[in-house]
Amino acid sequence: MLPEQRHHYILDELDKHGVLAVADVVRALSVSRETVRRDLNTLAGRGLLTTTHGGALSAERREAHLDIREGENAAAKQAIGVRAAAFVPDGASVIVDSGSTTQAVARALADRHRLTVYTNDWRIALLLARRNGNRVTVLGGELADAEDAAFGLDTLTQLTQYHADFAFIGAGGITQDAHLTDYSRLAAEVRGRMIASAACAIVVADCSKFGRVAPVRIRGFETVRYLVCEVPPERAMQRAIASRGPQVVPVVEPRPARA
Structure with missing residues (x-):
């Protein structure tokens, strides 16, 4: 799978759920944790998400009132x-x-x-x-x-x-x-x-x-x-x-x- 395809998957999942765990991406895409972490860091550098311990958070994610x-x-x-x-x-x-x-x-x-x-x-x-x-x-x-x-x-x-x-x-x-x-x-x-x-x-x-x-x-x-x-x-x-x-x-x- 190309990096762009992985990035699209990650952002689509974050749009649906607001949060995403590295382990879930590893299982879904059959890639290494290191690959997922690099993808998350790349997307975070573009301001598209926030990395967390073990995963990522949508850049727009906030706790509801x-x-x-x-x-x-x-x-x-x-x-x-x-x-x-x-x-x-x-x-x-x-x-x-x-x-x-x-x-x-x-x-x-x-x-x-x-x-x-x-x-x-x-x-x-x-x-x-x-x-x-x-x-x-x-x-x-x-x-x-x-x-x-x-x-x-x-x-x-x-x-x-x-x-x-x-x-x-x-x-x-x-x-x-x-x-x-x-x-x-x-x-x-x-x-x-x-x-x-x-x-x-x-x-x-x-x-x-x-x-x-x-x-x-x-x-x-x-x-x-x-x-x-x-x-x-x-x-x-x-x-x-x-x-x-x-x-x-x-x-x-x-x-x-x-x-």
């Missing part, structure tokens, strides 16, 4: 929220990240009492404040464009002052080789700090995040205790996640294979 994300996989996110919230007893301290799935966790925590809550998401703060004896601290910072939450150096500095029993963390994507990723450096830094500030960090992600590559890695995935999802990822990815450390906790358990 929170109002749009709330409507995507809503039932799955609600189920994930209920399952994740089951870890939290009354009186616990929790850090709750911003996002549509973490909002589902917050809604599921609405019947808990005497929670101490730290969040950078003002919608989550309003869900849990002034009820059941909860104490809620809103983390400061610059308001993000895509969601009603604060990110930045002020958020990071404030997080260093707290330690919580639990942290619920979202993500832009989880790569096939089990790296937690996000769309901006500041968001990734904040989420990494949240993971570090909790005794038990829990990532919540619906299956649309499996195999998705966002441009920035979130640090600390190896210290996360649980990954709560509505259905488990495919087996190779489950093994990759287990090798990093987190335990996959699906809302729907896989059916055992027939003998």
